[in-house]
Each structure stands twice: as C-alpha cells, then as structure tokens.
Amino acid sequence: MRERxxxxxxxxxxxxxxxxxxxxxxxxxxxxxxxxMFSLYVVLGVFLLLAIRDPWASRSVIAFTAWSSxxxxxxxxxxxxxxxxxxxxxxxVAVLAVIGVTLIALAPQKPNVKYAVVR
Numbered sequence: 187m188r189e190r191x192x193x194x195x196x197x198x199x200x201x202x203x204x205x206x207x208x209x210x211x212x213x214x215x216x217x218x219x220x221x222x223m224f225s226l227y228v229v230l231g232v233f234l235l236l237a238i239r240d241p242w243a244s245r246s247v248i249a250f251t252a253w254s255s256x257x258x259x260x261x262x263x264x265x266x267x268x269x270x271x272x273x274x275x276x277x278x279v280a281v282l283a284v285i286g287v288t289l290i291a292l293a294p295q296k297p298n299v300k301y302a303v304v305r
C-alpha cells in the first residue's frame with residue numbers, strides 16, 4: 187500500500203514539475219534566472235516519473251527532491267517574511283514543504299539485512 191501511494195505521489199509531483207516547462211519557456215527573456223530554475227524542475231520531473239518503475243532503486247533522486255524542496259521552501263519563506271519577494275510566494279512555500287515532507291515520509295527504507303559471519 188505504501189509503495190502505491192509513493193508511486194502516485196511521484197507521478198503527481200513529476201507531472202507538476204514537468205508542467206514548469208511552460209513558464210520556463212515563457213520567462214526565458216524576461217526572467218532568465220527563473221527560467222533556469224524551472225529547467226532544473228523539468229529535468230527533476232522526468233526523473234521522478236522514471237522513479238515510479240522502481241522507487242527503491244531511485245532512493246537518491248527521491249531524497250534529493252524531498253530535501254531540496256524543503257530547502258527551497260525554507261529559503262523562499264524567509265525571503266517572503268523579509269518582504270524580499272511577494273507574499274504570494276507563500277503558496278509555493280506550502281506546496282514545496284508538503285512535497286518534501288510527503289516524500290520523506292514515504293521514501294523507501296533501506297532493508298534491514300543481517301549478515302551471517304562465516305568461519
């Protein structure tokens with residue numbers, strides 16, 4: 187059950203990140219740094235969709251997505267708090283925080299393997 191939920195979350199987040207292709211193209215001239223950031227999310231979206239096939243083998247990309255989403259949310263939240271960016275950015279903070287926490291909670295765990303000592 188947990189793996190099914192994880193796969194669904196990977197699909198939703200992957201498609202959400204892939205959807206940043208449109209703003210990436212639209213903002214390429216007006217906001218080149220924003221467009222560059224979106225390019226990272228587009229690529230990450232592709233890898234999240236590939237991770238659906240075998241989440242355990244994709245633990246590092248899942249962990250990177252979770253922790254980078256939390257870092258981005260924290261940084262953006264701080265900027266909004268100091269009025270460096272619009273308060274409307276808090277929606278993005280909430281979305282990225284939910285993505286990060288959800289992926290951490292659902293991330294595949296390392297198997298608990300006990301090794302036998304052969305003499």
